[in-house]
Each structure stands twice: as structure tokens, then as C-alpha cells.
Amino acid sequence: MKKFMLDLIVKKNEVLNNQYSLLILTSHNKLPEMLPGQFAEVRVDHSPTTFLRRPISINYIDYETNELWLLIQIVGDGTRKMYELKAGDTLNLIFPLGNSFSLPEKKDARILLIGGGVGIAPLLFWGSYLKERGYTCNFLLGGRSKDNLLQLCEFERFGNVYTTTEDGSHGECGFVTQHSLLKASNFDYIYTCGPTPMMKAVASYASKTKANCEVSLENTMACGFGACLCCVTDTTEGHLCVCTEGPVFNITKLKWQI
């Protein structure tokens, strides 16, 4: 898939709460095609402490309105600058990067997408993509409290939504892997993105229940397009770059102790 380096325009930066914002980007030209699971490397200007680009998942793409969405969680100076962008600002992106989630073989497959925190970002695009192709999805989204549960209305457009919070302020109380849905139902395909301990717990559940499972990793990156070899993860094929061979990996390929 051809990669581009483009200046996109901020159409709107919707503050979701004091930690998260939804950056809606557009372009004078038609946005290139991209796949769910892929990401962009964002150049952060005017932040003296931010030297390298920042990898951010494609949250959603609307080819009709020519909009590209990025969901931003503030964790440091780079993401803070993105959170503070205003309509009309420009943002330089290298994209689309990485591989994508793989489609289940059968249309009637039982599918579960599990996201934690800002890890829900690529799952919205993936959910919309699955729904468009006639699949039925379930979303299980978790956060520390209800402030960390984002875009619930958006997710509802594409499937059934279940939630957990650690403080019980929304949905079931606890971690995603403790949700009653996991005891009540079986799934053929599980896709997950979020903090590593969460993804490992999901992977362990998936391997116990014999579900096919893909995880989206968030290793630190210097380039994002295979030039530096900094972002590797250990796999059955040795060290592979998360930015080119991933970010999506089937758990059978990873050397996780689960």
C-alpha cells in the first residue's frame, strides 16, 4: 500500500474530556485508502521536547465527507500539542502505515472486539468495516472510570456494546476480562487493543476458548515505516517490526507467556 506524507487540515478538534480529544482531519484532495488497524506517524510542531513523530491509530475514515479521525489521549507533551490543535491548523502525517486486522472466514462468525482506554481507537474503524461487509460485531470496552469510555454512541452504530469500569461508574465493575459476556458466550474471533496486561489477559482467554485472536501492539517507534528496526517484538519468526509486520499480530505468532 502506497505511503504518503501529507499536510492535513484540522476540521474540528472535539474535546471529549480533560484527557481525550477527537481530531477530525480533512484534505483538499481525496484522502488515500486505508485499512483498519493501520496508523499514522504524526509530526508534532512547536513542542521543543517532541523530536520524533508520534504513532496514532486510524480511528475512523469517512471517504464521503473526506474525514480522517484520530482519537488522542494526553500522556505527554506530544499528545498534549495534538489535544490543543484548533480548527484550521495543519498537521503533517505519514500514512497509512502497518498491516491490518484480518477478516473472519465466515460471515456468521461470532466476533468480539475488546478495547481498553485509548486502545479502542482502531476498533471503531474495524467495527465499521466489518459491519459494512455484513458481519455482526460485539464490542467490549473497558476503562478506569466512565471518563475513559469513549465514543460509545459511535460504537453502537456498528454493533452491540458492553462496558466495564474499574470503579463501577459505567457497565460492569472490574476488568474487561471479568465481564459476564465472556462466561455466557463463545466467540470465534477476538480482536483486541489496549494496555499490554489487558491484551495478555484477553489472549489467554482466547487461547483457552480456542478463539482466533489478533492483538494490536503499541511498541515505541522512531520511524514507523521499517527504516530503523527499533520497534521489534519477539515472534516465532524472530524479531519482527511492529510498524511493518504489525501492529496487528495473531497471538499464535507472539512469544507471550499466556
Next chain:
Amino acid sequence: MANLNINIGKLQLKNPVMTASGTFGYGTEFSDFFDISRIGGIFVKGTTLRDRQGNPYPRMVETPSGMLNAVGLQNKGIDYFINHIYPTVKNIDTNIIVNVSGSTIKEYVETAEKLNSLEKIPAIELNISCPNVKEGGMAFGTNCLSAAQVVKVVRRVYKNELIVKLSPNVTDISEIALAVEAEGADSVSLINTLLGMAIDSEKRTPILSTITGGLSGPAVKPIALRMVWEVAQAVKIPVIGMGGIMNAADAIEFMLAGASAIQIGTANFIDPTVSIKVLDGINDYLDRHGYKSVTEIIGALEI
């Protein structure tokens, strides 16, 4: 438009802008962004005799105006390069130079020998910053004797342009440059990364799996510039300068300090088209100052 051609010994460059080993993959990673044949040369990834997995993750951390890496020469080995990568990269219409590394002198020699026969590889860059396993892990390039020794034996087997890449982690880099020149190096390139370290204060742990790593990017530029200037005065062979080049002005500074050509490393990660911008910027500079050839600015520093 000024003449941009430069010769580094036997190596003919269409212009002095090249990309640094380990930061430009095999070039093809960048071909979506620009016509990579426009630059003077591409130094491909550090290549060793055998397959290497490199160091465990995490092996990169951002630092003020730079980054530390501890990739550890991950590559599939010279035979894989010859059989699977060379057939593609040999068609790129610019100089493809292989960066050669090893943990023993024998490894350097065998790798260099195999590269002799590749018609479209006009030069090798000997990376002597690797730990010398026999000598207890001290880098070959941090001591005149071992640096000279490795160059001497590789020179015996390698016929084309032999570039020796110097480590900055030494007290006097010109001594090392003189030592490798005496053993037959055709040119030297510098600087490789500076040894550094990063700590996570919350966890009280080192951030890199290897504890220390190599610093690159604009943070190292003043040191690199000083070393290029020192070496260019000491040796007679051409010098290739690098270390923190982000734009044309940086590149021109290295040439004024005595570099005949330059390499761009870390900057490729932030702007994959940076080398073309540097090339265009050098061209503008030459026109603006009325130079007919880029050779006129080499070592043209006025003191």
C-alpha cells in the same frame, strides 16, 4: 546550477548527499516518498557474516533533540543480502554501499570478501564501532592498534573503495583516522553514534534493554562537526561527515569543516524526504554564493 559531482577516491557521486547506515533500510522503504536515485548514495543497513536478531526490545528512546538506539545490528547476514536484497537494490540508479560489521576480524574479512564480487556495490563502509569479542568486547574502533589491524586485513582482500567509519567514543579521533589511513583506508566517515544512557526515574530502571545505547540526531551535531574538522585537517584521504544533519545549512557546515560528502541519518525518520530537501538547499546555496562546483566549499572554512 553548480556542478554537484564529487569523487570520494574511486567512488563517483552525482552529488554529496547520502543516507546513513541503519537509518534508511535498503532504500526501498523510502521509494514511496521520493525518487531515491536522485541522491548521491545509500549506505544500507549494518551487515554481518551471519544472521543477527539484534538486542531485545526496548531498543530506542527519544532524548532531547535526538534519540538513543540499541538495535544491535539486526540483519539477515551477508548471504541473504547477496541472494535476496542485492538483486533488487542493484537496479537503483545510485551508489549502494554496504556497511560491514563483525565481532571478530575473521567475520569482517569474510563479509568483505563476499562483497568484492558484486558489480553494483562500488564501496563498503567498515563499521569499526562494534565490540571486539576476542578482546573482551571493547570496540575495534576505540583503539589505534585494533582499528589498524582490522583495516589492514580487510584491505588485503577488498579491492574497491574502502571507507572506514569512525567511532566518536574516543579521546582523539584523528589518531584513529591516521591509523586507518596508514593501513590503506581510501576514505573515512564519521561520526557513528555517541554512547549514552537513559533512566526511568519512576521505575528506577534503565530504559534500554542494553542499559546504554548510541545517541544520534541534532543533539550530537556540534561534536560531530568538531570531529570532522579535526580529522579533515589530520588526514589526506577524503572525509564523509555526518551526525545530526537536519537541513542544508547543517550539511554545508560539515562540508566547510572539510567533509567531501555527507550522510543523513536520524532526520530520515522525521522527514523521509529530507535528503532531497538538503540537496536542493545545497544547490541554492552554491548559486547564491556564486560557486561553480560543490568542490569549492570543501574545507572552505575561513578562520
